Amino acid sequence: METINFSQLALIAFLVEALIQTIKPIYDKEKGFSRSRLLSIGIGIVVCLVTGVDLFTSLGFEMNIPIFGQVLTGIIASRGSNFVHDILKFVQGKANSQPSEPEAFG
Numbered sequence: 123m124e125t126i127n128f129s130q131l132a133l134i135a136f137l138v139e140a141l142i143q144t145i146k147p148i149y150d151k152e153k154g155f156s157r158s159r160l161l162s163i164g165i166g167i168v169v170c171l172v173t174g175v176d177l178f179t180s181l182g183f184e185m186n187i188p189i190f191g192q193v194l195t196g197i198i199a200s201r202g203s204n205f206v207h208d209i210l211k212f213v214q215g216k217a218n219s220q221p222s223e224p225e226a227f228g
Contacts, residue, residue: 136209140209167190170195175192175199177195
């Protein structure tokens, strides 16, 4: 088993929160199911499956079930471009904050 570093854990936590915030509004006790939210998620998943887009694999996470990364990416993509932009900013911030190789003393 490969070790996970803090940046990977933070990224997974961010992506899980994104998934939860996307899935949560699907059903409202008073209004029932949100057809537009379901349609958005469905389209996002289909587009990612057809195009092979997988955010998790591109970030270096290996999936035991390869299609699962595409489905999760489709759910995240269904939030729209502003949200995906926020994810990219988060990932870039984590990449930029990675410590560089230690300098040799001597």
